[in-house]
Every structure is written in structure tokens, then in C-alpha cells.
Amino acid sequence: xxxxxxxxxxxxxxxxxxxxxxxxxxxxxxxxxxxxxxxxxxxxxxxxxxxxxxxxxxxxxxxxxxxxxxxxxxxxxxxxxxxxxxxxxxxxxxxxxxxxxxxxxxxxxxxxxxxxxxxxxxxxxxxxxxxxxxxxxxxxxxxxxxxxxxxxxxxxxxxxx
Numbered sequence: 587x588x589x590x591x592x593x594x595x596x597x598x599x600x601x602x603x604x605x606x607x608x609x610x611x612x613x614x615x616x617x618x619x620x621x622x623x624x625x626x627x628x629x630x631x632x633x634x635x636x637x638x639x640x641x642x643x644x645x646x647x648x649x650x651x652x653x654x655x656x657x658x659x660x661x662x663x664x665x666x667x668x669x670x671x672x673x674x675x676x677x678x679x680x681x682x683x684x685x686x687x688x689x690x691x692x693x694x695x696x697x698x699x700x701x702x703x704x705x706x707x708x709x710x711x712x713x714x715x716x717x718x719x720x721x722x723x724x725x726x727x728x729x730x731x732x733x734x735x736x737x738x739x740x741x742x743x744x745x746x747x
Contacts, residue, residue, distance in 0.1 A: 592632060595641055596625050603649045609708050610653040612685035620656060624649040643719035646709060647701070654700045657692035694741055695734060702730040 603624055607617035627648055628641070692700060705711045705719060706727075713727040720727070 592625075592629055595628065595645065599642065599645050600625060603645060606646075606709055607649060607653045610650075610688065610704060611656055612688075616656055617653075620649060620652045623652055640718065643721075646705065646711075646719050650701050650704045650709075651697070654692060654697060654704065657689055657700075660689050660692075691738060691741070695737060699730055699734045699737070702727055703734045706731060 600621055604617050604621040607620040608614050611617050611620070624645060628645060631644075691703075695703065701720070702716055705716045706713075711719065713724045713731070716727045717724045
């Protein structure tokens, strides 16, 4: 794949990936960083290997993993620093409550579970599409989603007064 094809993928998918990351992270600046990192990795991967079998799936998968890494890193930052970087960003879908819930589940679910959940709930992909992106069966995706729902229900029950 040559440079023009990378440019076309960037023009076509960068805005979509940036929006997806903004919904996940509730922070436009951080979303911009993740989207840029996704395409930098795509460019490097193509420079080394020359081709990626499913570029769009790869882009979604990498951007989701990078956003999950950011969510997990937030838990390690002092709360005051987190509040300062996310203040007045509540206009992003989900608001403060959504952001806190994502940060909480990022600490509870495995990377595989988070990736499937984000592709399903944030990107609105169906099980077949997720299977294509992740290179697994619809059945495996369905099992992971069921497991996520069960774990999230238990977490909600523990957190409710």
C-alpha cells in the first residue's frame, strides 16, 4: 500500500476515529492525541510490512486499544489533576457520569472485554462486524458481551446504595 492510500484512509477515517475516541474519553484533546497515534501506527505498520489485511478493522482496533490505555492511565493520575483536565468537557456524550463509569469499568474488565464492549457500545458495531475487526467468530464476540453484561451488572449492584 502506497502513501496515497494512507492519505485516503486518514481523510476518510480520522474524523470518525477522533469522534469515537472523544465519546470514550470525554476529552477532545486526548481524543485528538489517540486518533493521531492510531494513524502514526498505521503509517509505521505499512512502512514495515507493506500491507495490513483489513485496514479499517485495524484502525478501529488500535484506536480502541489506545483509548482504553488512556482510560486505565487516568486511574493512576491524582484525582485533582484528572478533574482539572476534564473540567467543562461534560458536553461530550456521556458527561461526567459517563466518564466516571468508563474509568471504573476500565479497571474491572479485561482488555479483550473492554475492546469488544467499546466497539459494540461506542462504535455501534454488531457482533459480526466486531468479529471481523478482531479476527474472531460472532459466537466468541457474543460470549464476551454476555460476560461483560454480567460483570457490569454485578458492579452496578455493588455500587448502588
